Amino acid sequence: MELNVYLAGEIHSNWRSEIKEKAKSLQLPIQFYGPMENHDRSDFIGEEILGEQPNAIFRDDAASSINNLRTELLLKKADLVIALFGEKYKQWNTAMDASAAISQGKPLILIRPEGLHHPLKELSNKANVTVESVNQAIKVLSYIFDKE
Amino acid sequence: MELNVYLAGEIHSNWRSEIKEKAKSLQLPIQFYGPMENHDRSDFIGEEILGEQPNAIFRDDAASSINNLRTELLLKKADLVIALFGEKYKQWNTAMDASAAISQGKPLILIRPEGLHHPLKELSNKANVTVESVNQAIKVLSYIFDKE
Amino acid sequence: MELNVYLAGEIHSNWRSEIKEKAKSLQLPIQFYGPMENHDRSDFIGEEILGEQPNAIFRDDAASSINNLRTELLLKKADLVIALFGEKYKQWNTAMDASAAISQGKPLILIRPEGLHHPLKELSNKANVTVESVNQAIKVLSYIFDKE
Amino acid sequence: MELNVYLAGEIHSNWRSEIKEKAKSLQLPIQFYGPMENHDRSDFIGEEILGEQPNAIFRDDAASSINNLRTELLLKKADLVIALFGEKYKQWNTAMDASAAISQGKPLILIRPEGLHHPLKELSNKANVTVESVNQAIKVLSYIFDKE
């Protein structure tokens, strides 16, 4: 059984590469998917495809329409979602993706620094498991396949 | 036809009272529901009911379990959800509720100050309508019942 | 048992009033709902609430976002949908609403002039019943309540 | 991950071939499906299989029943739907298929000439992305697989 895992969350650090490498070294039968990780391209994909927009709000709407299409499609094909929250930024799209995963009945692992426990308490309570590091998330993934 | 509307979002300002009063003055047949608005009680409801918890993280988890129960039940009975984002705080529970509404096929009105357009772009793109003020949200509610 | 019926379709003729009057004269326990019937207001509701938009396409998008919110909410509360196609106009929103009703498992009555049978053949095949007049639609509604 | 994409819309131009060729030249891992493209066969498939029908309306119903069976099955297996509207014809079946895709939670790309923005405004507002050319649609498809 091969699993599809969607990696939701910030695109400012290399946490996705870290997860992929560790999963590979453990030979876990998992394919990982996620959002566009090039931040500028993600922000300007609307204008790249649809042409110049009237102002920053419409540019954001154009970009997010295409990013949302990508996320919806990949999330729907995922067996499990990992959502990582970092120290910076609003990260409301991450909360949106995590909540969508819960609503679709997909298991959710939440990764967040301990310091964020208070603002993330409702989402953490709904996630299957909340951890503080990529390493712990990998251990949860690995446990799915363990026989003993 | 009477509608149930759930008001998700911050509990630091009196925006819910404002909406309720305006809806009342317009005689809109709407019942409004929302989270516990007493901030301290919301944060400590876990310990209030379940007793002292080992530390702040467990206290948060206990509180959010009861707050989530309330929100899930009221959201499920809602015909429409209004989610308001303010300038302050992380507000990840608001994003979670808004995304849950979308996943359940409930119309969503997003209220946010213009300045937050960039971090809210994905959620805004999924909402039915994004507005900047309580007044505009009331106009959308009112339009549902307008004949001409 | 009182039923909610959504009347989808053109807003250029008075077919909704005709249905409501006939249902009333037959004392059918039905509440009727439908879109904004003031054509100009429907087209400009986006700018009315959200302010001036950059151009005609964005004005249309703003208006349709609010019209779609109204339709989604009322369609979801409907027990049955009647969709009327007239001789003029593209009427793609009517086809969209009719298809949404089918997807949600709501019985659909299609009213169309005989002359439109070819372009409407797929939708007609999916509708529960296709009729040519408001009178026939009323007879179908009436039959739901008939004992003998 | 290989995707299934259903191409809804007119069968009078060769836009499907154009999409397939471009996807192939970009080596996108996509299988494309769609309706019968032989217009006469599509119109007469009912009589071809079920025998002569009493008149044109019944012939249309017989044909559409078989075309709808094909579309329902292939749409259900699709990960994404592209719906193209051209300048001519009523194209209500395209609007029906596009709306069915939305109702089933499948991402929808709408292709339409700019001139049709007004009659398509509601459908466009519900689609994930609206574009004006096959080229733009291909760019959206390609972006789903892009790493950076």
Place this chain on the structure above:
Amino acid sequence: MELNVYLAGEIHSNWRSEIKEKAKSLQLPIQFYGPMENHDRSDFIGEEILGEQPNAIFRDDAASSINNLRTELLLKKADLVIALFGEKYKQWNTAMDASAAISQGKPLILIRPEGLHHPLKELSNKANVTVESVNQAIKVLSYIFDKE
């Protein structure tokens, strides 16, 4: 709590009146719904509303389209379905309605003479309860409300 119960099955005997009277005498808070019980009207409702049809098969299709609309709507509003099979007739529409109830997660009581146990074995195995008389079905309904 008032319940809606749909009474599926033959319209050649007065079993529905019997159930209604017994429920009334027991003061059970139940509203009963069912198909058109005038057999001729049920068979000719298609032509009554849509006009003469080309032959008996098309007349049957026209009638069943309207009967199915009625059944779908009333079944969807039902909290429980009772399906009665008699000694005569094919009664495939009764089996169809009973199976639809099961698929929609609605409790199903099957009433059939003991002699039909073999051909009804699969449906009986899926029903919640299979009984042999209207009296027994009433006892099951009554038990739902019993305190002790």
Place this chain on the structure above:
Amino acid sequence: MELNVYLAGEIHSNWRSEIKEKAKSLQLPIQFYGPMENHDRSDFIGEEILGEQPNAIFRDDAASSINNLRTELLLKKADLVIALFGEKYKQWNTAMDASAAISQGKPLILIRPEGLHHPLKELSNKANVTVESVNQAIKVLSYIFDKE
């Protein structure tokens, strides 16, 4: 807003009366439902309605078919489920009802003595809230309606 609450669990103590009285004294707008509380009648309802069964296993199956019908219907109409586990008995039907509530997206309050924490750990983890007394459950119910 009046809520329906289903009270799943043992029928050997008077915990349901306790909940109903406390809810009444707090004027909570809640209707409570639950299983047949007369233990003997619950065990013999199959034979009471269907007649003598071949042996104890078939008697149990007959009884549970009617009890399950009642539970399924009332659970489906419930807005929230409270499941109470006591010190004695296997109580697998309580676990079954609690899990059905979770699967249907209905908020679940679990009441169990602290001593049962280990065998109930998986169910407790899925419940919204786990408490140790009827009093605590009432506080959770009450909190749903509290303004501050």
Place this chain on the structure above:
Amino acid sequence: MELNVYLAGEIHSNWRSEIKEKAKSLQLPIQFYGPMENHDRSDFIGEEILGEQPNAIFRDDAASSINNLRTELLLKKADLVIALFGEKYKQWNTAMDASAAISQGKPLILIRPEGLHHPLKELSNKANVTVESVNQAIKVLSYIFDKE
């Protein structure tokens, strides 16, 4: 794209072999599934696995429980269902399977001799296509894959 097709209906003739052979000769990428075709084994599978049952009714229930398990599992994996009704027998399980397919949104082809049009009129109206021969059903299957 390979399709799974479930063949519901009588097991007294060799119509399934006929369909499989024709599909094979046309090289249609279809896997066919269906019920146990050995009539005696189907009737006695309950006692074969569970041991002797108290009487014919319980023997039927035991057998149908295992046949229903098989059918439910295979129907759920099917992309399309073909249901054949013959001249003889009650065939209520075929009507049950056909209705389950419709409820699950799976395309349904109904095969029946013309003479059965009246008792099958409701099911026929709900099926996507009704044909009179295996040959016609194969033509519908084939059309799904035809390019022109």
Place this chain on the structure above:
Amino acid sequence: MELNVYLAGEIHSNWRSEIKEKAKSLQLPIQFYGPMENHDRSDFIGEEILGEQPNAIFRDDAASSINNLRTELLLKKADLVIALFGEKYKQWNTAMDASAAISQGKPLILIRPEGLHHPLKELSNKANVTVESVNQAIKVLSYIFDKE
């Protein structure tokens, strides 16, 4: 067609190995999945990944959160569930998994010693088939693939 079967239930005997071996010797195309079978690891997986917990209740909650994640994911991918109840232990998680399978429309085979028929009567009534031995369960699995 290869099937996925989830084996829910006790991890104190080697019944899973027995099923796997028999399925293998019969060359049934089935992949089996189940919970962590190392009892200690299952009980301490929470602390193994998340670190020491405040007390036994929190340790149980941490462990069950990870075990539930594993079960939810594997159950969702299963085509059929077998749940085995033994003579000892509370086994409420097995009842929970069995009920979740039923709610998700997955066929359920229940294995239990005859002596447990009374406390398991409601679950047994909802299962597709109840058997007393692993051998009988294998026969049911085998029957799914039998041609005659």
